[in-house]
Amino acid sequence: GQQLNQSPQSMFIQEGEDVSMNCTSSSIFNTWLWYKQDPGEGPVLLIALYKAGELTSNGRLTAQFGITRKDSFLNISASIPSDVGIYFCAGQREYGGSQGNLIFGKGTKLSVKP
Amino acid sequence: GAVVSQHPSRVICKSGTSVKIECRSLDFQATTMFWYRQFPKQSLMLMATSNEGSKATYEQGVEKDKFLINHASLTLSTLTVTSAHPEDSSFYICSARHGTGDFNYGYTFGSGTRLTVV
Numbered sequence A: 001g002q003q004l005n006q007s008p009q010s011m012f013i014q015e016g017e018d019v020s021m022n023c024t025s026s027s028i029f030n031t032w033l034w035y036k037q038d039p040g041e042g043p044v045l046l047i048a049l050y051k052a053g054e055l056t057s058n059g060r061l062t063a064q065f066g067i068t069r070k071d072s073f074l075n076i077s078a079s080i081p082s083d084v085g086i087y088f089c090a091g092q093r094e095y096g097g098s099q100g101n102l103i104f105g106k107g108t109k110l111s112v113k114p
Numbered sequence B: 001g002a003v004v005s006q007h008p009s010r011v012i013c014k015s016g017t018s019v020k021i022e023c024r025s026l027d028f029q030a031t032t033m034f035w036y037r038q039f040p041k042q043s044l045m046l047m048a049t050s051n052e053g054s055k056a057t058y059e060q061g062v063e064k065d066k067f068l069i070n071h072a073s074l075t076l077s078t079l080t081v082t083s084a085h086p087e088d089s090s091f092y093i094c095s096a097r098h099g100t101g102d103f104n105y106g107y108t109f110g111s112g113t114r115l116t117v118v
Helices: none
Strands: A005-007 A010-013 A019-024 A031-037 A044-049 A055-058 A061-065 A071-076 A085-092 A108-112 B004-007 B010-013 B019-025 B032-038 B044-051 B067-073 B076-081 B090-099 B105-109 B113-117
Touching: A010 A019, A019 A085, A031 A061, A031 A071, A031 B105, A044 A055, A044 A061, A044 A071, A044 B105, A071 A085, B004 B090, B010 B019, B019 B032, B019 B090, B019 B113, B032 B067, B032 B076, B044 B067, B076 B090
Parallel strands: A010 A108, B010 B113
Antiparallel strands: A005 A019, A019 A071, A031 A044, A031 A085, A055 A061, A061 A071, A085 A108, B004 B019, B019 B076, B032 B044, B032 B090, B067 B076, B090 B105, B090 B113
């Protein structure tokens, strides 16, 4: 199935650093969602974006819905050890029907610098 | 709110047997639920969309006779892996759509089921 282009694939963080990741698509999306998945668990929603240009924060997390509707980014400020995990972007092309299903990026794995 | 319970969290079965996985929306009604499969270090791949009271819609390449989906009520969808084989071993995750309107909905995921076929 179709997937979004998510980058970077992995990154190492040091406590206190800011982190940035993004997703791009060749298609327009009406919704962008960012999830975090811990090992052996299902994804947990972090931020949902519904309008082009929208900038939304959730604590130390900030995400934006690109103005072209083809991209989104997620920033984590002042990272802490519990931020490690896999972050997925997900997009929805339409609000209902088969085009309303979520399409996922391949994920960005955050690890702690050794 | 919007809690999705998935059971079992882990299951080991013998090759050739069938396994049923349940996905329940605990505090909302879900007319639409989704089933995903996730291989190690990979993203979630949609297998099928489960609609209450009607047949599930399967993604291309997913065998509907092997992965039986039943969405008999507004709070329960089940995925049955029939005649399981080792290559069916994977992490299966369900999700449910909740809310109405264009800007008041979301997708909540279950905690996943680790299936190991031996």
